[in-house]
Amino acid sequence: MSSIPALLRDRITATPDAEAYRVPAGDGWRSLTWREVGERVRELALGLAALGAGPGSRVSILCSTRLEWILTDLAVLATGAATTTIYPSNTAAEAAFVITDSGSTIVVAEDDDQVAKLRSVQKELPDVTQVIVVDGSPSDDGWVMRLDAVTAAEGDYDAMVDAIGQDDLATLIYTSGTTGRPKGVELTHDNWLYAAGAVRRIDLLSPADLHFLWLPLSHSFGKLLEVVMIDIGVATAIDGRLDRIAENLGAVRPTIMAAAPRIFEKIHNTVVATVRREGGVKARIFSWARATGIRVSRARQRGVRLPATTRAEYALADRLVFAKLRERFGGRVRYFISGAAPLNTEIAEFFDAAGLTILEGYGLTESSAGSFLNRPGSVRFGTVGPPLPGTEVRIADDGEILIGGRGVMRGYHGLPEETAAALEDGWLHTGDIGELDEAGRLRITDRKKELIKTSGGKYVAPTYLEGRIKAACPYVSHVFVHGDRRNFVTALVTLDMEVAGPWAQAESLPADPHALRGHPRMREEIQKAIDQVNADEASYATVKKFAILAEDFAVETGELTASLKIRRKVVEERHGGTLDSFYDG
Missing domain, CATH: 3.30.300.30 (ANL, C-terminal domain)
Known part of the structure; x- marks a missing residue:
């Protein structure tokens, strides 16, 4: 497999009529098949090519998580161009920096508010020839056109896809960073194909799963999930509105969802605070159930067989407390996946006790987001699990985690000295401090620069x-x-x-x-x-x-x-x- 568009083409051939995406529509949801996705991507790609997108060019996407983000991304890649991601929350100045530093000539913006942001810095964007708005109005001067108008009558889509090489640039993601100016991380088609294939090899997902996606697609974690689901053929329900997560989980009833730890913290804190407020018998039952569940969770992690009395207590705790919590999430969640920041062990054990196991993973934008992941059946909370197949790891003398393998970036865009420092001796220097346990699972203790x-x-x-x-x-x-x-x-x-x-x-x-x-x-x-x-x-x-x-x-x-x-x-x-x-x- 040479590229992400080729991967998509193979997915369409294999399962053309299977559900690919599910999106909000009125009071419900509507679905698209892989065949329908392919038709829209082909149309968009030919339209973008007519506007100048192609090998060596960049297209920036300034948009929240929604179906159009994914369709546009796949279409950009199909032209041979690379996608540059911008968070909708970025200021006009921050957006202008990413657009100019990446050399983007086309920008796809979500709505009129984002277009206004671009207009305010238009003089700083002399190379931008076209702004395309998803939900908004075209402009009289022609600088802004609507996404649904991006079409072309001619062009050879398959020839464009066939011309893409695995080492061609696919994505420029600018690290927000906790310090310093953002750097553009260059990730190739092969970087993403490796990471997606590694997830497939651990048998975490199957085509029978339903994935709920709300994470920012501008972030490498969201982008990885996009490619993984195409590779395996998993249907994805998409809605990036944070205030709708709880409601959507109940309506969609997914089997898999990824999130940043902050989401799990908020869920945990809301449950605990609600029980405290109610007090009385309910609070005592909850406290007993929680303690029982965490005892069971810790025994599972150690591989210890539970005595019959504990199993009976846990069954009662599950009926009285945990089953109700699972129903809040639709009742079908097999696993949550956590990344992007450290997950607190006590919170992880609480969710595991409730039968909602969180598989914590770890990776950097520079390593295509996915390098380590806890595996079902061998979870050890407090660790981010063993490396994904094909990822190599070393712990330097000062404790820094070093990563090697096909997932490691090509480099930082236009920054040869920073690239050389980050990839010294052929290893990605993560800046994180950690250690490996007896089973090869990685435990991260802190940021090297933040101790x-x-x-x-x-x-x-x-x-x-x-x-x-x-x-x-x-x-x-x-x-x-x-x-x-x-x-x-x-x-x-x-x-x-x-x-x-x-x-x-x-x-x-x-x-x-x-x-x-x-x-x-x-x-x-x-x-x-x-x-x-x-x-x-x-x-x-x-x-x-x-x-x-x-x-x-x-x-x-x-x-x-x-x-x-x-x-x-x-x-x-x-x-x-x-x-x-x-x-x-």
């Missing part, structure tokens, strides 16, 4: 502490642990008002986050969670002071990346006064 070194010379892993605090208190949205070159560790905490709000109302506390953050009862709840975490840590790693912020971290304010990871430098700069106050006197 805190206190003024006393002790190293502290901030993301580990942040995850534990979030798991210990359902009212917390984000935690930022600080202390590099300081004499003790401190934290900034933000509230999840979707969870904390109802609790505050039930407790007759202020519902306004500005007032709630300073209330003694709110601080007491956060302090209890921090005390619980501190009890298991060495003294130098304990959080000594904290502050509750009035506003949550957000992508729009620059404190979070598009994949919901904290941009540590931005947070330190924005809240420097609060952080410094911890150490005054």
Whole structure:
């Protein structure tokens, strides 16, 4: 197989009438077959080629997760061009940087708002000859046209596809990064074909599955899922609206869904907070069921056979609590997949106890998103599993994780020195610190550049502490642990008002986050969670002071990346006064 369009063509030949995609339509959903997808991609590809897309060119997509994103991506690739991805949340300046740095000449925008963003920086985009809008209006000057008008009467689609080589550039994804300016990661058709084939080889999915996709397709994780489902022939229900995830899960009833850890944290915290608020018998039953389920989960991880009494207790816990939780997700989920950031172990065990096992994986944009994944039947929470078939791993002397194999990027676009540093000695230097267990599963301890070194010379892993605090208190949205070159560790905490709000109302506390953050009862709840975490840590790693912020971290304010990871430098700069106050006197 030489390219993603060739993979799609083979899928259409193999299962032309099978369901490919399912999309919202009115009050329900409508389906497209692989044959219908192929017809639309062929039409779009010929239209894009007529507009100048072809080998060596780039087309940027500025759009949220929806069917048109995938169809456009596949059409761009079929012309021999490469797709450049832009997050809809990016500012006009950020979008302009990606478009110009990548050399894109065509931009596909989702709606009139995104077109307005481009118009505001049009003078900085002299090479952009055409903007194509999915849901919006064409312009009188011809710079903007509608996607449904992108067609061509002539052209040899199959010849275009046959001309694509496996080493040709397929995707330019700009790493949002927690620090520094974005770099364009060059990923070839072979990079994606390897990663998708590796997932197929571990027998995680089958054509009988139904995949629910909401993840940003601008992110490498979302892009990998797109190619995997074509390779295996899995139908995908698509809706990128975050506020519809819970409703969509109940309606679509998928068997597989991938998500960032933040989604699992929110689900967990909502359930725990709801039970706490109800109190009484329900709360006691939930606590007993949770403890029983986690005991069973840990025994499964160790491969220990459960005694009959424990099996009976778990069956009762499942009937009273866990079965109801599974129904919230449609009742058919076989596995969740988690990536993009570390998943807290306690939260993973809670979901496993409920029969909703989360398979945590790990990969970088630079390694085509998928390098490691826990396998069904041998899950070990706290690890990201063994390497996918064909991926090599080494642990450097300083603990840094090094990755080799066909999934590793070609390089950073236009940045030869950064490429040489990242691919030194033929290995991808991930910047993450980790270790391998006795079964070859990778455990990531922290980011190499994000480890805190206190003024006393002790190293502290901030993301580990942040995850534990979030798991210990359902009212917390984000935690930022600080202390590099300081004499003790401190934290900034933000509230999840979707969870904390109802609790505050039930407790007759202020519902306004500005007032709630300073209330003694709110601080007491956060302090209890921090005390619980501190009890298991060495003294130098304990959080000594904290502050509750009035506003949550957000992508729009620059404190979070598009994949919901904290941009540590931005947070330190924005809240420097609060952080410094911890150490005054």
